[in-house]
Amino acid sequence: MNWKKQKVFITGGSGFIGSHLTEKLVRDGARVTALLEYTPYNDLGCLRHLPKNVLSQVELIPGDLRDPEMIKKFLRGKDVVFHLGALVGIPYSYVNPREVFEVNALGTLNLLLGARDAGASKIVITSTSEVYGSALYTPIDELHPLQAQSPYSASKIAADKIAESFHKTFGVPVATIRPFNTYGPRQSDRAIIPTIIIQALKKKTIKLGSLTPRRDLNYVLDTVDGFIKIAESPRSVGEVINIGTGKDISIGELAGAILKVMGKRTKIVTASDRKRPKGSEVMRLLCDNAKAKELIGWEPRTSLETGLKHTVDWIKGHTEGYDPDKYQI
Structure with missing residues (x-):
């Protein structure tokens, strides 16, 4: 895919992984709109670490994934959608399970409804290796049972299944990336x-x-490469793909x-x-990344x-x- 002039919408763009993905896409020539969690302080999150010449090219939209009309409005005319927005703290999910479910599961539903109606050519939904729970076998491939061992993982399982249903029911061109633990600068x-x-x-x-x-610990720029390759590959549509080192x-x-x-x-x-x-x-x-290697040509570097x-x-x-x-x- 030639990213020049591609209209890209990213949720969670101000987060750790999202900021690196945003920077990569801008440098590749994409026209990026990033949804940021609204705060009265105009908090840029990790985007504040981007060079000014990169950040100035990003359209920043404050909002809430739980607002379906707002999501629908800003998805109009977008070519590719990356959905990273979520409440990701597992301990936080013990304290506020309802909020975590609403943002992660219902927020994903709102995103998929908006992307479907906008006719986006590709939607990449972000899962997590936490949905697997404690390994029943290793390495863990994409067929491993899903086990909700925290409210957070339950919310992400729900989001993953909503995405699967939209592909099977409505033909939405969605792919699900399932990163194992990502680390690196800005985390x-x-x-x-x-x-x-x-x-x-x-x-x-x-x-x-x-x-x-x-x-299984994966460096953030390698994870970003996984997002890009999944978005670019027509073979990823309808698939769940692990991203990890093995x-x-x-x-x-x-x-x-x-x-x-x-x-x-x-x-x-x-x-x-x-x-x-x-x-x-x-x-x-522990990730089995054989599918990523075979389907989209990704491997950790x-x-x-x-x-x-x-x-x-x-x-x-x-x-x-x-x-x-x-x-x-």
Whole structure:
């Protein structure tokens, strides 16, 4: 696909992954409209880190995914739609499950209704590896059962199934990307890697939850490449596609790898208030990315060590955006 002059609509454009995707599309020549969560402070989120010459080319729309008329209005005339907008905090879903469901599931329904009526040529819906729950087998392929082990994962399963139904019922050209854990520059300390890094930079002890769960960690620019390839490929329509490295690491091992990159030997302790409820903890996520390789020609390019170095360097330069004393949900 030639992105020059393509009219693209992105929800969640101000988020961690969304900001990198927005930047990539603008640099490739697309005409990008980004939906931002409305705040009275005109908060740009992660988009504030884009170079001014890139950000100036993005049409910024404040709004709410739960407003179907607003979504429908701004989808008119758009060629490609990337839906990343969501409430993504798993601990937050324990506190506000209704809000998480409304934004993630009903917001996706509103997006799909608007994209269907606008005649968009491609819609990419963002899922999450959390929908798989604790692995029944590894590596996890797209046929693995879906298990709702948190209100967040339940909301994303609902969104995924709404997208599937719109393809099967209305012929909507939708594809679902299912990224495993993504990390990199601009990520908030709600996520595990920035949490470890900022505590290692500022504290004598690192507080974490359980150290035994294992995760498949994908560098953000590789995840963005997955979004682009899924949008470009006609073979992805109607498909769910995992994006991950095919390698996993425990949280304890990850903390050790980060400290090695940073040249530190900070003490690590577990804190009960940072642990998920026992039945909600997902113990292992390991991606089978064979479908992505075969269907869209995607594969990871960034090693964990290289990605961690980039992330550490970025956080060192932006410590004002992180709070090492607060457990972010």
